[in-house]
Amino acid sequence: MSGILGMAQDAGMFMVHQTIGSVLCCKCGIRMQPNAANMCVKCLRSEVDITEGLLKRLVLVHCPECESYLQPPRTWVKLQLESKELLTFCLKKLQKNMNINKVKLVNAEFIWTEPHSKRVKVKVSVQKEVYNGAILEQSYLVEYVQQDHMCESCSRVAANPDQWVAAVQLRQHVSHRRTFYYLEQLILRHGAAARAVRIKQMDHGIDFYFSNRSHGNKFVEFIGKVAPVKSRSDKQLVSHDSKSNNYNYKYTFSVEISPICREDLICLPPKAAAILGNIGPIVVCTKVTNSIALLDPLTLKFGFLDAEQYWRTSFKSLLTSRQLVEYIVFDIEPVSSEITVGGTKYVLADAQVARVSDFGSNDTQFSIRTHLGHLLKPGDHALGYDLYGANTNDMELDRYKGYIPEVVLIKKSYEEKRQKKRAKARSWKLKSLNMEVDDKIKVDEDKRDAEYEHFLKDLEENPELRFNISLYQNKDYQPSEVASVTEDDGEPIPSVPDDELLAANLLAAEFDDLDLIEDGDGEDNMAE
Amino acid sequence: MATRLKFENSCEVGVFSKLTNAYCLVAIGGSENFYSAFEAELSDVIPVIRTSIGGTRIVGRLCIGNKNGLLLPHTTTDQELQHLKNSLPDQVRVQRIEEKLSALGNCIACNDHVALTHTDLDKETEEVVADVLGVEVFRQTVAGNILVGSYCAFSNKGGLVHPHTSVEDLDELSTLLQVPLVAGTVNRGSEVIAAGMTVNDWTAFCGADTTATELSVIENVFKLREAKPSAIVDEMRKSLFDS
Numbered sequence: 001m002s003g004i005l006g007m008a009q010d011a012g013m014f015m016v017h018q019t020i021g022s023v024l025c026c027k028c029g030i031r032m033q034p035n036a037a038n039m040c041v042k043c044l045r046s047e048v049d050i051t052e053g054l055l056k057r058l059v060l061v062h063c064p065e066c067e068s069y070l071q072p073p074r075t076w077v078k079l080q081l082e083s084k085e086l087l088t089f090c091l092k093k094l095q096k097n098m099n100i101n102k103v104k105l106v107n108a109e110f111i112w113t114e115p116h117s118k119r120v121k122v123k124v125s126v127q128k129e130v131y132n133g134a135i136l137e138q139s140y141l142v143e144y145v146q147q148d149h150m151c152e153s154c155s156r157v158a159a160n161p162d163q164w165v166a167a168v169q170l171r172q173h174v175s176h177r178r179t180f181y182y183l184e185q186l187i188l189r190h191g192a193a194a195r196a197v198r199i200k201q202m203d204h205g206i207d208f209y210f211s212n213r214s215h216g217n218k219f220v221e222f223i224g225k226v227a228p229v230k231s232r233s234d235k236q237l238v239s240h241d242s243k244s245n246n247y248n249y250k251y252t253f254s255v256e257i258s259p260i261c262r263e264d265l266i267c268l269p270p271k272a273a274a275i276l277g278n279i280g281p282i283v284v285c286t287k288v289t290n291s292i293a294l295l296d297p298l299t300l301k302f303g304f305l306d307a308e309q310y311w312r313t314s315f316k317s318l319l320t321s322r323q324l325v326e327y328i329v330f331d332i333e334p335v336s337s338e339i340t341v342g343g344t345k346y347v348l349a350d351a352q353v354a355r356v357s358d359f360g361s362n363d364t365q366f367s368i369r370t371h372l373g374h375l376l377k378p379g380d381h382a383l384g385y386d387l388y389g390a391n392t393n394d395m396e397l398d399r400y401k402g403y404i405p406e407v408v409l410i411k412k413s414y415e416e417k418r419q420k421k422r423a424k425a426r427s428w429k430l431k432s433l434n435m436e437v438d439d440k441i442k443v444d445e446d447k448r449d450a451e452y453e454h455f456l457k458d459l460e461e462n463p464e465l466r467f468n469i470s471l472y473q474n475k476d477y478q479p480s481e482v483a484s485v486t487e488d489d490g491e492p493i494p495s496v497p498d499d500e501l502l503a504a505n506l507l508a509a510e511f512d513d514l515d516l517i518e519d520g521d522g523e524d525n526m527a528e
Numbered sequence: 529m530a531t532r533l534k535f536e537n538s539c540e541v542g543v544f545s546k547l548t549n550a551y552c553l554v555a556i557g558g559s560e561n562f563y564s565a566f567e568a569e570l571s572d573v574i575p576v577i578r579t580s581i582g583g584t585r586i587v588g589r590l591c592i593g594n595k596n597g598l599l600l601p602h603t604t605t606d607q608e609l610q611h612l613k614n615s616l617p618d619q620v621r622v623q624r625i626e627e628k629l630s631a632l633g634n635c636i637a638c639n640d641h642v643a644l645t646h647t648d649l650d651k652e653t654e655e656v657v658a659d660v661l662g663v664e665v666f667r668q669t670v671a672g673n674i675l676v677g678s679y680c681a682f683s684n685k686g687g688l689v690h691p692h693t694s695v696e697d698l699d700e701l702s703t704l705l706q707v708p709l710v711a712g713t714v715n716r717g718s719e720v721i722a723a724g725m726t727v728n729d730w731t732a733f734c735g736a737d738t739t740a741t742e743l744s745v746i747e748n749v750f751k752l753r754e755a756k757p758s759a760i761v762d763e764m765r766k767s768l769f770d771s
Contacts, residue, residue, distance in 0.1 A: 017696070018694035018696055019694055019695040020692075021695045021698055021711050023711050023713065024741050024742075024745055025741065026716055026717045027716075027739050029740075034692045038717035131717070
């Protein structure tokens with residue numbers, strides 16, 4: 001009828017305004033507007049129950065350990081009580097039944113139930129067409145009974161808490177643990193060990209245990225991206241179900257990190273030197289990521305070896321940073337201009353140095369060429385390798401017939417200044433991984449502490465090392481007033497600027513709410 | 529008084545019967561209960577005639593009539609026509625008309641004075657209607673439906689129309705027909721009024737599903753409470769005396 005009226009109105013005809021009259025409900029006789037069934041809503045409701053044939057009581061299988069619900073046949077979904085996701089989950093179970101009965105879901109909401117009652121109540125409103133065209137809406141209550149049943153992963157964990165499926169054994173055969181401290185910070189930053197079931201500290205390395213082979217694989221790949229490694233993997237049969245042909249294995253990944261570390265002195269074997277363009281056999285390792293950067297201190301020539309190339313010509317370092325000796329610089333004369341390689345500046349210079357141990361007692365001095373011309377000034381202390389006095393046992397060095405420098409300076413020493421500001425608390429601190437320590441191996445506490453302190457000093461001195469690490473503000477730190485009095489040396493000791501520190505949460509806080517302030521930080525969490 | 533009944537388990541009694549002030553037509557083939565209901569009410573006053581029209585039982589919807597005449601569609605057979613002419617009282621004129629819209633009962637609704645017809649009815653049919661039935665003819669719609677004969681039922685006392693009729697339409701129809709009209713339903717909310725019931729000036733027959741509310745509405749609008757067959761005879765007697 002409205003269609004005809006509409007057309008007539010468009011044609012410009014005069015239309016009488018139509019008032020809808022009222023009729024009596026055919027059942028109860030009250031006045032109402034006429035509708036398709038010509039019954040008032042109450043009578044219609046009493047006549048027809050559109051909810052008959054719909055499910056009113058359903059079962060939800062719930063795992064009490066991990067708060068997840070079973071989605072048949074096998075997936076477990078973690079859901080919160082009274083959440084939107086749980087509502088969707090519950091309604092999905094009703095959908096098929098509703099479609100068969102041709103009712104349309106209009107609205108649904110939770111009715112509060114006591115959490116311990118193991119019941120979830122949902123009030124559902126549905127619509128259906130009755131008689132000839134009248135749409136009736138009715139709401140009813142659906143009750144979900146929560147049955148407790150442990151999911152597979154929780155039952156596996158409960159049965160054997162130490163159960164692991166994949167193990168990654170990280171090893172580096174050097175006498176210090178600097179690499180592992182650095183790796184620990186990297187792993188924390190990227191959350192690579194988030195899926196690890198157990199972490200154990202071993203002699204010369206760390207073991208990581210995972211509950212899934214793919215987690216272990218992912219971790220090995222992560223390590224491969226940050227350190228030059230060589231890895232192999234093996235598997236061991238644990239059990240075999242002959243009926244369904246299921247084989248359960250334990251997988252082991254053995255990852256070895258190259259023994260070359262930063263600041264090591266290396267004598268390159270001829271093969272390696274050839275790959276790198278014949279740089280002098282004595283080279284300094286300046287940076288280790290997934291490739292090794294080598295610098296020839298006499299010519300400022302650089303070479304990069306990636307993991308594969310290194311392991312093909314595996315060489316060991318000649319001298320490591322334990323064997324650094326302190327020198328005092330008398331004179332320095334730059335020979336070349338400033339060269340920037342890989343983000344750091346170097347200036348080739350001739351220097352007159354003497355060992356600090358020789359300084360007062362005798363006149364032994366060395367004229368050497370060094371690559372630290374940009375850093376050193378007369379009177380500075382520097383750390384370097386004493387090839388003159390060292391007793392090396394290296395075949396390559398013995399074989400080499402050419403010129404070997406007597407001293408190779410590595411870095412500037414801040415020891416003197418540090419000693420003045422004795423035991424000053426740092427304004428920043430680091431988090432650490434939750435590692436088990438093997439009791440059977442004797443641990444030298446002092447040595448460990450000294451190494452850790454050394455690592456922290458390293459971090460302070462090298463901003464590029466800090467790049468991939470998260471530093472947190474130390475809440476207990478107060479800048480002491482004493483410091484300002486002694487600040488007259490000209491050069492302050494290197495420290496971490498405040499804008500690189502992250503707003504510290506509690507020491508035990510989760511990683512998810514990290515607020516990264518650092519600039520130049522394109523890569524965010526590589527968390528799994 | 530309104531009676532509730534069923535024809536062969538169907539509540540649409542208006543389809544299988546046609547009731548006027550002078551006669552009543554009922555379909556053949558139903559149970560004796562159906563006829564007994566009609567005969568109990570009407571047999572001593574007006575003839576109750578069993579017939580078929582065009583071989584079908586839907587006599588209520590195919591023919592239209594009042595006390596003056598009866599109109600039949602072209603599908604009526606000659607035997608049926610003869611049978612009806614024999615059975616009906618002499619003052620009732622029986623005529624078969626050629627009309628494309630052969631369900632005359634659906635297209636035309638009438639009482640003894642006025643008729644409402646389908647808007648597309650032929651001009652000749654309209655003239656025949658006016659002539660044979662002795663009524664004034666109006667082309668109208670009821671609640672937007674052109675099948676006026678289905679969606680409204682009226683007698684000389686009142687009328688019941690489709691429930692969705694607007695108030696303005698109701699007023700207009702009431703003015704045309706000069707009887708009070710009400711919008712209502714029959715047979716538990718069915719909108720097809722004339723199919724669900726059949727009515728004359730003193731009695732009405734409705735389908736068995738008609739609720740008490742609907743029945744009271746019907747009795748009120750058609751003024752069936754006080755009406756008895758004798759009332760009409762008394763009125764006629766009064767006028768006779770006065771002359």
